Amino acid sequence: MGGRRWLTVGVEGLGILKIWIIEALSAVPSPELALRLYLQCAEAANDCGLEHVAYEFFAQTFVLYEEEIANSKAHLTAIHLIIGALQRMTVFGVENRDILTHKATGYSARLLKKPDQCRAVYTCSHLFWVDDEDGIKDGERVLLCLKRALRIANAAQQRANVARGSSGPVTLFVEILNKYLYFFEKGNQQITAAAIQHLKELINTEMQGDSAIPNSYSDAFLASTLRYIQFQKQKGGIMGEKFESVEL
Template sequence: MTSFPFCCGFGQKLDEEDFKEEQNSVARLIHVLYNDEPEEMLKIICTVRKHIMAGGPKRLTFTVPPLAFSALKLVRRLQGQDGDMAGEEVPATPKKIFKLLNEIIEALSSVPSPELALRLYLQCAEAANDYELEPIAYEFFTQAFVLYEEEVADSKAQVTAIHLIIGTLQKMTVFGVENRDTLTHKATGYSAKLLKKPDQCRAVYACSHLFWVDDQDGIKDGERVLLCLKRSLRIANAAQQQANVTRGSSGPVTLFVEILNKYLYFFEKGNPQITSSAIQSLIELIKTEMQSDTTTPDKASDAFFSSTLRYVQFQKQKGGLMGEKYGPIKV
């Protein structure tokens, strides 16, 4: 009987498709598993974990995420409950589940799948935040940063990862001053080190939101917001000059208009460091750049800037406190 080699191109493709379909079926099965009793549900998760860890690294990218989200659902169910029941063989406590989650996600490092693991660590940090478990939330963020530093090498993946980190950190309420400062410092530092200048600029001005959070009274540091915006403006200027060298003409002024919109946002939020004169200066800078002979015409940038100016004019005409704030700005 003649046998065909497994490595045959056509056969290998079919085998790979079958493998993915099988693993997707396993993932769907994990999502279906459920028990009303938290302790029993935790036993199920632990049992499933033993089986999927024995399946080899190739299967982990399919099976770890549904198991992690199943554990996260259990954590959410425990909110408002005691959870630590005496006499139970496997008490379903949030701390125990978070420890299990850390071990489950860590297994992805053998695949490797750093971007996926990073996303899961951030999901866990959010859940720990809801329980006000600061050390655990900080540990999950630390793990996410370690992955970013050591494993995420692709420039596009880095951009996505840093914005996920910034967005998640912005929602965190559990951190004290020291831990939050450490994490925000890391986030802003890595934002400024992205490969491309436009990506640097957008990540840095996104970091400004880490220093001014509406629903957190203690996080309103206007000076550090302004520092982020000024830093992003310097990067945007460097990107413009870089475009001038590489293409012989300056690129679109989109980055400047994006920064202007951030200025307007914090201006309306009452940041005393963002003044009408600073906004006026930025508007004049953009107009000068757009009128420059070296600037490449760009309809999207022109429309964006015109729309922003119309918004400023609208605010001026509204009257009241907001109208007074916008009054000195000339468009």
């Protein structure tokens, strides 16, 4: 596995922490495995409060993603691993976190297939809203991610129309609707009942269009989502009041 070097980092109260440095991990023969190891090291550094070490591992992860991983399926798996790991990080200051989240959202939007782009981009919305007491809650950037995902879903529908002469299933739109509902329920002020209503009407328009082809999965998914909205409306209390303005 090549020569090993050790990086010794002094941290008050922790003593001396020894970790594998970048050269050792770069010798791992499988890029996909190396990427997972970089992310595990970043999370270990996060647990020890070592921001600069965690950042360096993420930086090397992105280098590996750019230069060593070529397969589109591997890219898809890798970007979701990166997003998931980044979501769990608590050690980063504003500047470092902004740099890394910007890279993650950028690579998500450049995946090969439009549906993959859409799903990765709306998953990035969780990088800007961490549901704990001290978590990040940037409602505006959440909304930007969801709007970007919606534009990609629209582009995927248009491509389906050109390629097949019919619109594709509305599954992506319903998935995005569920993200809107999640953040609406969590108290993101940027996600309004009007926005949810608009998206629901867009889905209905797509499903009722002349070029629409029935899809049992999409129909069932939408029906389940609408039942959830109805359940929340009937729940009473604060949540019931919140969902009361969402029309079915």
